[in-house]
Amino acid sequence: MDTLIAIRNLAKTYQRGNQDVPVLLDVTLNIAAGDYVSLMGPSGSGKSTLLNLIAGLDKPTSGSLKVGGIELADLSEADMARWRANNVGFIFQFYNLMPVLDAFENVELPLLLTGLGRAERRERVELALSMVGLGDRMDHYPNELSGGQQQRVAIARALITDPLLIVADEPTGDLDRQSADDVLNLLDRLNQELGKTIVMVTHDPQCAARAKNQVHLVKGELMPTPGAH
Numbered sequence: 001m002d003t004l005i006a007i008r009n010l011a012k013t014y015q016r017g018n019q020d021v022p023v024l025l026d027v028t029l030n031i032a033a034g035d036y037v038s039l040m041g042p043s044g045s046g047k048s049t050l051l052n053l054i055a056g057l058d059k060p061t062s063g064s065l066k067v068g069g070i071e072l073a074d075l076s077e078a079d080m081a082r083w084r085a086n087n088v089g090f091i092f093q094f095y096n097l098m099p100v101l102d103a104f105e106n107v108e109l110p111l112l113l114t115g116l117g118r119a120e121r122r123e124r125v126e127l128a129l130s131m132v133g134l135g136d137r138m139d140h141y142p143n144e145l146s147g148g149q150q151q152r153v154a155i156a157r158a159l160i161t162d163p164l165l166i167v168a169d170e171p172t173g174d175l176d177r178q179s180a181d182d183v184l185n186l187l188d189r190l191n192q193e194l195g196k197t198i199v200m201v202t203h204d205p206q207c208a209a210r211a212k213n214q215v216h217l218v219k220g221e222l223m224p225t226p227g228a229h
């Protein structure tokens, strides 16, 4: 299969005051188009840092990170923002919905950056919210929805622009088991039915086992996956 994400000798060091905080030391990894990868590791091992680099939210200190052949570090801030808007859907632990917008408007938001007309936006938002089982909750505000429902709105928002890549950072971390299962079932469908490439950070082995492949990050480096040959 084609490689979508090619990471070579990637390093990331944060600066705090005049101190260096090395977080990713030397990460090399390929992720194929259509793959569904879970990124595991202890708290503080650099999972969110790596995910944010892959999603173009931050830039590496050194090394190479290409997504769809584009070296993200070479893009200007403006080009990177445009690249993210067109190519990446985001799912966060705490949903990150806008509290003053209802479910419909939250899902529509990424489409306002595209040239789509109102009627087509409506059609797509309704389809996405139906897919996540919230066709009857479109005019509900986030505080009128359960955590699981809010995360399903966030999933609809992540897929609305038909992105190449979906990144999820502890998407079930704040949910009960049933709601977590609903979210994981939806991620399966995005991967299997819509062919989306997914990278999901989690420290929950049960959750990680739902992905097609697992990688483990320990102290800023990838460890061989237990059981892999």
Ligand code: ADP
Residues within 6 Å of the ligand: 014, 015, 016, 021, 023, 041, 042, 043, 044, 045, 046, 047, 048, 049, 050
């Ligand atoms: P994980 O998601 O695996 O828990 P993170 O990638 O969030 O880990 O963080 C890894 C390490 O990097 C932690 O020690 C954290 O304190 C540090 N870190 C994360 N973001 C920053 C930042 N913006 N500035 C300085 N240090 C940071």
Ligand code: MG
Residues within 6 Å of the ligand: 047, 048, 049, 169
């Ligand atoms: Mg994290």
